[in-house]
Amino acid sequence: MALLFLLSAIVGIGMFVRNILKIRRNILIGKEEYRSDFPSRRWKLMFRIAIGQGKMMVRPVAGFLHIIVYVGFIIINIELVEIFIDGIFGTHRYIGHVFPPSLYNFITGTLDILSFLVMVSVTLFFIRRNITKVPRLNSKDLLGWPRMDGNLILIIEFLMMTALLSMNAADLTLQKIGINSPVGYFPVSDLIFGNIFSSFSEGSLLFIERSAWWFHYIGVLFFMNYLYFSKHLHILFAFPNTYYANLHKKGQLNNLESVTKEVKLMMDPNADPYAAAPENKVPEKFGASDVADLSRIQLLNAYTCTECGRCTSNCPANITGKKLSPRKIMMKVRDRIEEVGKNIDKNGSFVDDGKQLLGDYITEEELWACTSCNACVESCPVLINPLSIIVDLRRYLVLEKSAAPQELNMMMTNIENNSAPWQFSQSDRANWTKE
Numbered sequence: 001m002a003l004l005f006l007l008s009a010i011v012g013i014g015m016f017v018r019n020i021l022k023i024r025r026n027i028l029i030g031k032e033e034y035r036s037d038f039p040s041r042r043w044k045l046m047f048r049i050a051i052g053q054g055k056m057m058v059r060p061v062a063g064f065l066h067i068i069v070y071v072g073f074i075i076i077n078i079e080l081v082e083i084f085i086d087g088i089f090g091t092h093r094y095i096g097h098v099f100p101p102s103l104y105n106f107i108t109g110t111l112d113i114l115s116f117l118v119m120v121s122v123t124l125f126f127i128r129r130n131i132t133k134v135p136r137l138n139s140k141d142l143l144g145w146p147r148m149d150g151n152l153i154l155i156i157e158f159l160m161m162t163a164l165l166s167m168n169a170a171d172l173t174l175q176k177i178g179i180n181s182p183v184g185y186f187p188v189s190d191l192i193f194g195n196i197f198s199s200f201s202e203g204s205l206l207f208i209e210r211s212a213w214w215f216h217y218i219g220v221l222f223f224m225n226y227l228y229f230s231k232h233l234h235i236l237f238a239f240p241n242t243y244y245a246n247l248h249k250k251g252q253l254n255n256l257e258s259v260t261k262e263v264k265l266m267m268d269p270n271a272d273p274y275a276a277a278p279e280n281k282v283p284e285k286f287g288a289s290d291v292a293d294l295s296r297i298q299l300l301n302a303y304t305c306t307e308c309g310r311c312t313s314n315c316p317a318n319i320t321g322k323k324l325s326p327r328k329i330m331m332k333v334r335d336r337i338e339e340v341g342k343n344i345d346k347n348g349s350f351v352d353d354g355k356q357l358l359g360d361y362i363t364e365e366e367l368w369a370c371t372s373c374n375a376c377v378e379s380c381p382v383l384i385n386p387l388s389i390i391v392d393l394r395r396y397l398v399l400e401k402s403a404a405p406q407e408l409n410m411m412m413t414n415i416e417n418n419s420a421p422w423q424f425s426q427s428d429r430a431n432w433t434k435e
């Protein structure tokens with residue numbers, strides 16, 4: 001059994017590491033962006049938002065339930081330490097025989113109660129998604145796999161908690177009849193399953209206890225590997241994502257470095273535009289049309305998106321019936337980066353597949369519906385910035401394709417010719433003073 005345990009751990013953890021490395025490779029396809037300044041501010045932000053769930057209580061019911069599941073998830077996994085020791089050495093609740101009974105009872109009692117609270121929370125989440133049908137969790141953005149993913153993860157968590165509670169209750173019943181040595185405190189398991197299990201034979205109890213133990217263990221390994229295909233990747237990526245978040249004011253757009261260089265070159269009378277200096281190198285592209293043109297932070301954002309839809313439910317463009325959904329922008333970026341990653345896996349390096357993010361995944365209509373209001377950025381619980389991606393794609397349309405909407409083109413021509421957005425010549429500017 002120890003061999004089987006170790007083998008499954010090696011396979012499960014090995015696959016998990018491989019998946020994480022694949023995501024890392026995909027993120028590194030993006031452009032470098034310096035976000036390592038102000039480390040102490042960044043650590044604080046990460047503690048407040050990712051660990052402290054600082055933005056979750058804006059919607060109190062969902063926020064409270066999420067905090068229970070999150071705390072439960074972290075604390076219940078402490079149990080894994082014991083599972084690993086028992087699995088490798090064939091012991092039974094090893095830590096219970098090492099720790100003082102009062103401390104071990106406190107730990108197991110807390111885990112038992114938390115497991116039950118997680119079960120209740122995921123049940124309520126399931127009801128919100130499927131019965132009361134909260135609109136942001138039932139929009140067409142989530143048709144197909146995303147909706148199934150949301151439900152699957154709730155079912156997996158429910159089953160894992162059920163396994164944990166039934167394992168505890170079977171163990172406790174075995175302890176009561178003197179088969180297992182008395183260790184641990186399991187108030188909720190006893191309350192739920194105690195009476196039912198009391199009539200079971202010793203063999204049935206041992207079977208339930210062992211199979212629930214294995215189910216929980218294999219469930220954890222399965223869950224780790226399922227993350228790669230799921231929006232639940234955020235339970236890991238929320239930490240780096242909040243650490244590397246934008247610290248500038250939300251309304252402050254970055255200047256394109258390539259454009260800044262071009263302008264400086266134009267304004268410097270001594271500059272030789274033909275000199276072979278690296279700063280004179282013609283940029284490959286202005287703005288972004290595919291994932292490789294986005295920054296690594298933007299790609300990390302896409303992998304971190306929880307698909308919660310808070311951004312879309314606050315987006316004025318979406319609320320007024322436009323095609324734009326910032327959640328969908330993030331989901332599409334992740335779809336495309338995954339497609340590019342598979343292309344690299346297959347061919348060794350990226351081979352042009354005739355597709356790109358702009359046009360094949362995100363339409364111009366969506367991009368131009370954005371008002372740049374930042375409501376999506378403000379409402380995101382893990383500090384994702386869909387607007388920055390929209391702006392970079394629009395920059396490409398304007399600077400590379402001259403494909404801005406007619407109104408914008410007129411305004412830009414006016415600025416160029418008249419130094420103002422209106423169609424009046426500069427010499428007429430003071431006309432209003434004459435009367």
Ligand code: SF4
Binds near residue numbers: 311325326371377387
């Ligand atoms: S910035 Fe754009 S995408 Fe974000 S909420 Fe405002 S309109 Fe919607």
Ligand code: SF4
Binds near residue numbers: 306384386
């Ligand atoms: S971008 Fe943020 S708010 Fe929008 S769906 Fe993703 S996690 Fe939720």
